[in-house]
Amino acid sequence: MRRLALGLALAVAAPPAVRAQTETADLLRQAQELYERLEIERALPLLRQIVSPSWPHEITKEQRVQAYTYLGASLVLTGVRDSALLYFRGAIERDPFTDLDARRFTPAQLALFRQARRLTFAVAVRPVAAARVDPRTERATFTVVTTHVASVRVELRPAGDQTAVVLFHDVNDGLREVPWDGLLPGGHLAPPGRYALAVVGRSQLVSRSDSMQVYFTVAHEAPPLEDTLPELAPDQLLPERLNASAGRKDLLKGLGVAVGALVASSVAANSDLGRDGRVLAIAVGGMAGIAGVSALLNARHERDLPASVAENARRRTARLAANATIARRNAEKVAQTVLVILPAAGVGP
Amino acid sequence: MNPGGGGPTTPSAVAGRVLLCLSLAPAAGIAQITLSGTAAASLVVHQVNIGYGVEESSGLLLAGEGGVTFRSRLGLTIRAAGGSLSTSTVGAENRDVGEVGIEASVSPARWLALRASATSRTYSTAIARQRWTIVGVGAEARLDFATSPVRAVLRSGLLPVVTVKGLPEPDVALTAGAGIEYCTGSVIGGLFYGLERYDFPDVGTGRRLEQVSTLTFRFTVQRGGRRGTHQ
Numbered sequence: 202m203r204r205l206a207l208g209l210a211l212a213v214a215a216p217p218a219v220r221a222q223t224e225t226a227d228l229l230r231q232a233q234e235l236y237e238r239l240e241i242e243r244a245l246p247l248l249r250q251i252v253s254p255s256w257p258h259e260i261t262k263e264q265r266v267q268a269y270t271y272l273g274a275s276l277v278l279t280g281v282r283d284s285a286l287l288y289f290r291g292a293i294e295r296d297p298f299t300d301l302d303a304r305r306f307t308p309a310q311l312a313l314f315r316q317a318r319r320l321t322f323a324v325a326v327r328p329v330a331a332a333r334v335d336p337r338t339e340r341a342t343f344t345v346v347t348t349h350v351a352s353v354r355v356e357l358r359p360a361g362d363q364t365a366v367v368l369f370h371d372v373n374d375g376l377r378e379v380p381w382d383g384l385l386p387g388g389h390l391a392p393p394g395r396y397a398l399a400v401v402g403r404s405q406l407v408s409r410s411d412s413m414q415v416y417f418t419v420a421h422e423a424p425p426l427e428d429t430l431p432e433l434a435p436d437q438l439l440p441e442r443l444n445a446s447a448g449r450k451d452l453l454k455g456l457g458v459a460v461g462a463l464v465a466s467s468v469a470a471n472s473d474l475g476r477d478g479r480v481l482a483i484a485v486g487g488m489a490g491i492a493g494v495s496a497l498l499n500a501r502h503e504r505d506l507p508a509s510v511a512e513n514a515r516r517r518t519a520r521l522a523a524n525a526t527i528a529r530r531n532a533e534k535v536a537q538t539v540l541v542i543l544p545a546a547g548v549g550p
Numbered sequence: 551m552n553p554g555g556g557g558p559t560t561p562s563a564v565a566g567r568v569l570l571c572l573s574l575a576p577a578a579g580i581a582q583i584t585l586s587g588t589a590a591a592s593l594v595v596h597q598v599n600i601g602y603g604v605e606e607s608s609g610l611l612l613a614g615e616g617g618v619t620f621r622s623r624l625g626l627t628i629r630a631a632g633g634s635l636s637t638s639t640v641g642a643e644n645r646d647v648g649e650v651g652i653e654a655s656v657s658p659a660r661w662l663a664l665r666a667s668a669t670s671r672t673y674s675t676a677i678a679r680q681r682w683t684i685v686g687v688g689a690e691a692r693l694d695f696a697t698s699p700v701r702a703v704l705r706s707g708l709l710p711v712v713t714v715k716g717l718p719e720p721d722v723a724l725t726a727g728a729g730i731e732y733c734t735g736s737v738i739g740g741l742f743y744g745l746e747r748y749d750f751p752d753v754g755t756g757r758r759l760e761q762v763s764t765l766t767f768r769f770t771v772q773r774g775g776r777r778g779t780h781q
Contacts, residue, residue, distance in 0.1 A: 428582070430582075434660075436660055436694070439699075440696050440697070443697055447696035447697050448697055450696060451695040451696055451697050451698070451700075454693045454695060454702040455695075455700075455702060455730070457693070457702060457704065458702040458703070458704065458728045458729065458730055459728075461704045461726075461728035462727075462728035462729075462743040464726075465706075465726035465727060465728060465743065465745050466743065466745060466763070469706075469724060469726040469745055469747060470745055470747060470761060470763070471747055471749065471759050471761050473599060473604075473759055474597040474598075474599055474604050474759055474761050475597065475604050475606075477595055477597065477606060477763075478595045478597065478745065478761065478763025481593065481595065481743050481763050481764065481765035482728075482743045482745075482763075484741075484743070484765055485728060485729055485730070485741055485742065485743035485765065486728070486743075488730060488741050489702065489728070489729075489730045492695070492698075492700050492730055495698070496695055496697045496698055496700070499697055499698065500697045
């Protein structure tokens with residue numbers, strides 16, 4: 202009782218479109234069961250009811266194709282071959298992937314279905330399935346179909362780009378799996394983005410052409426790349442020419458340290474504890490003062506500093522070498538990139 | 551001296567291990583990281599006045615440091631030091647001192663570093679042991695000479711947390727210092743003056759004043775990444 206109540210509650214709560222599809226599915230299942238029991242005369246009205254314009258419930262493309270297929274198969278058994286052919290063609294036009302299972306249908310049904318395929322021309326491509334593809338060892342696979350022998354061209358094109366990769370261009374009949382190695386023209390790995398897979402076919406039996414395209418996205422999955430070292434800032438390079446003003450500034454820096462040491466040992470120190478620690482500050486201050494005076498004397502005459510020029514060149518070279526190493530490691534990481542392929546919205550003729 | 555009381559520390563051994571680790575560190579893959587190891591020797595003058603005159607002790611402190619710098623901006627340093635201080639003051643005892651510390655720094659500009667540090671220090675005599683816990687914040691200005699591979703360094707800071715067993719927190723606790731560094735290749739030598747001052751409040755037994763002055767020779771080896779301007 203509780204289950205019944207739960208079922209009723211779910212049925213009431215279900216969206217109308219879902220309930221309508223369920224009505225169609227129920228009736229289709231009844232018709233199929235009747236067909237399997239060879240109660241063709243009882244199955245036909247149900248199938249006609251489903252495909253009738255007056256059928257009040259929603260019907261999906263797959264349900265309509267199935268109904269057409271069973272209508273065609275039933276009519277073959279009743280000897281109405283012309284109508285059966287029309288229903289088979291209707292199913293093939295709506296879904297070129299439609300086929301009959303040779304174990305479940307009679308040779309007459311299969312023969313008429315093949316005839317319908319020869320009279321109807323359509324191409325199709327299956328929606329792209331989500332996949333992770335390592336371009337070094339794996340291939341993405343797309344499935345295309347033509348209803349009969351035709352000249353087919355399968356192209357892959359980045360969205361918004363006219364340059365296309367031709368994946369297949371030859372005669373085809375029926376299903377074909379088209380592999381893609383993840384590369385674009387020039388051997389470049391397909392960059393992340395949206396892509397269109399287009400199939401264009403021209404029948405070799407009837408004077409007709411057809412096309413279809415589906416969309417998918419490509420993302421890259423790769424180890425994080427390292428940053429390269431930035432340009433050396435001016436303060437990371439030594440002055441390459443000595444001048445008097447630089448010497449004066451260095452003198453001030455040296456004297457600044459000397460003054461700082463003396464201030465720390467006198468102002469910051471506790472005078473109640475005596476002045477024995479000051480001698481340490483004087484030692485440092487004296488050394489800093491000597492360094493400052495040496496800098497001043499050293500810079501009296503303007504001149505180039507070959508040692509600094511060489512040192513700066515060494516730093517630039519070291520940076521370039523480090524960046525080359527980083528670039529090499531990054532290239533190795535890029536080579537490990539895996540393509541993540543996901544279906545995208547959109548489908549077109 | 552091991553502050554934890556587990557026996558004497560050997561700063562030279564610590565410095566040796568740090569230098570060994572640096573020499574074995576792979577240069578590739580750590581271009582943005584600089585590793586450094588420092589050995590230091592400090593002449594220490596320790597002065598204390600608890601109301602009966604200044605008691606002064608001095609001696610040599612050996613230290614080892616290991617540091618890592620990320621992208622020349624963020625630094626982390628651990629430090630261990632130990633040594634003995636002797637005194638000629640009548641009635642005073644010689645003491646051992648040992649400390650371990652950690653310091654983090656950030657450089658908002660190439661010439662400026664902001665520092666935060668925590669240090670655990672122990673003074674030991676034959677009859678007593680006194681443990682200090684010191685937390686400090688401060689700034690360091692680094693001024694490169696334009697004409698030679700010399701750098702001027704000025705430091706100052708406050709010690710907002712000073713915990714000494716058996717003593718109240720000091721009213722005044724600060725640190726200051728100045729020095730110069732000479733840099734060649736991946737080796738840096740330095741001479742620094744440093745001062746730590748602690749003024750403890752009077753809690754009925756007299757005001758305790760304490761001060762540590764140091765003259766430190768530092769010898770640093772760097773590896774990996776971009777080093778200081780003077781190489």
